[in-house]
Amino acid sequence: MANPTAVENGRSVHAAPLRRRPVFPFTAIVGQEEMKLALLLNIIDPKIGGVMIMGDRGTGKSTTIRALADLLPEIAVVADDPFNSHPSDPELMGDAVRQQVEQGLDVPVAKQKVTMVDLPLGATEDRVCGTIDIEKALSEGVKAFEPGLLAKANRGILYVDEVNLLDDHLVDVLLDSAASGWNTVEREGISVRHPARFVLVGSGNPEEGELRPQLLDRFGMHAEIRTVKEPALRVQIVEQRTEFDQDPQSFLDTYQSQQTELQQRLVNAQESLKQVTLDYDLRVKISQVCSELDVDGLRGDIVTNRAAKALTAFEGRAEVTVQDIRRVVTLCLRHRLRKDPLESIDSGYKVDKVFNQVFGLQEDGQG
Template identity: 80%
Template sequence: MTSATQAMPQRAVFPFTAIVGQEEMKLALLLNVIDPKIGGVMIMGDRGTGKTTTIRALADLLPEIEVVADDPFGSSPTDPDLMSDDVRRRLSAGETLPVSHRKVIMVDLPLGATEDRVCGTIDIEKALSEGVKAFEPGLLAKANRGILYVDEVNLLDDHLVDVLLDSAASGWNTVEREGISIRHPARFVLVGSGNPEEGELRPQLLDRFGMHAEIRTVKDPSLRVDIVEQRSEFDQNPKAFLAKHQAQQDALQKQIADAQARLSSVTIDRELKVKISQVCAELDVDGLRGDIVTNRASKAIAAFEGRTEVTEQDIRRVIGLCLRHRLRKDPLESIDSGYKVDKVFGQVFGLSEEAIQNGAAVAR
């Protein structure tokens, strides 16, 4: 940790390991951090269920990253895929880059944000008078190599959602104006949240989120009391509460870092890949995003648990998160989409009816 980081007072953030319940949301977020190419998470559920708290806690938990100190996009000094064009030029010219460390940034996208605020703007006057590309970076530049969180994403303008999803998928943001074009890296974990009562996201946009986590208000009175007590204890004495959970936080941080390093060596048997695609085909999932995301998520969970080979159980734990939002919805059908995924998974993988029922109950 740099002296600058130590000198800066930081607001206490509720620790990720102290969050009670909402296992589905926590798993989806962790897997996207291990492999951002999964494509982000859409979290739909009741108000006041800790969505924002959990996402802030995850960003605070993550290990510090190495950045080029004077680069506005937080480029990596070693990985060419995470460098801006300017940093690449400087590196190829033999320049020694100033390096620093920083926390992973979480950027909150306000609902009223304009496209210029999100993507950045080009100062045409300066470009014409001085002959330089004067670019004012936006929120996508700030979110590079971090987490971009959009609360109430179902209320966001569809055009802006398209822009976010395009950048998240390609890893680059391009701004074009009056014949001037500037691009910069924009690799981030996109997390959207919303309440279904306030409107659904268009299916073609929903499909582009890698995973879909459903969260519900905890009904068990004992668990509700645990959550209230945890929050009260944190609010009364954040330092003591953080100290109590520090060992767990450190262990999880190391587990995430190890999983990120292990991910490239994780393999999945071809027979399992064929079965994943069979599940997608039988559920009549459009396109191949479902197949690709399920394969990626299965590898990420294996890496997270310290293994280099994907098992059937790994696939079972993530397939509902990866496919439930891609199913065609029949307004007259009352069957839960998560249960439909479990049922077809059980049939393709040869599970008994009892095992399917048990798996669906655990998932819920």
């Protein structure tokens, strides 16, 4: 959006740009370690496949996701491009930009914050995927495409609150785009495709109904969050929020060094991820856990491997350990288990129990 203009001595001048609204810092968020870890690992490796966050109302889901988007470093994009195209990676470019690059033309580059797109609950498929103006296409012979939210979310975060209340067809569209990295819109024989690489974050309240198992399985990770019970911790959270609301800038300054340090850790992890190794024996044991839990398909195996590597990179190491796998395995598998109506065991406990058996660990995690 252009800067607002003001009139001074009969001539128009640009007013100062509007300051961005302060966002609660990620490093100041107390508790909810499971949710925070799942989000960070998806930022390091978006191919993990997103996070489904289920939990009580008022537990800071939206606050945490906005804080994460704000924490991330600025990215290089092609200026004024509706898809936030990458200036040099063809997989993250729209068709028009790719053609320019292939022809050897210079593309204008700008820096911008990672986009976080909030999907409204009543959104239509056209609003999400974009639309093709058939009249213009037929009369002028051009693909007149009006980009949707998936275009805006490319190379960013797409957040869907109360995803369990969203139409199943729309959830399918989102998951397809998140998995393939592309969005295709077809109408009357005209087809338009654009990159849609984003971290999909869904949240919901179990009281309002569960997501269908076949849709739930396609989320890479599943984090469960609960309202903090400890009175002292609750007081700390309330005081922090009050302090932030009263003087946001001062509060942000207090956490600036921690924010910078975490941002750098994420950048380093993204760069070193390809060098991380996962021993063959450990991979076999991960698959054995999935097999003994009767997990359908191989998505559980793949996601657990990816998440363990991302955690290792985040910790600044090059080789995955048993403890790395232990920290991510429940997040990756708990939502893939078949529900037995006669069984009251919590899915997290069940995953943990089988993991300990396969890896030969005691219940406290000591081998």
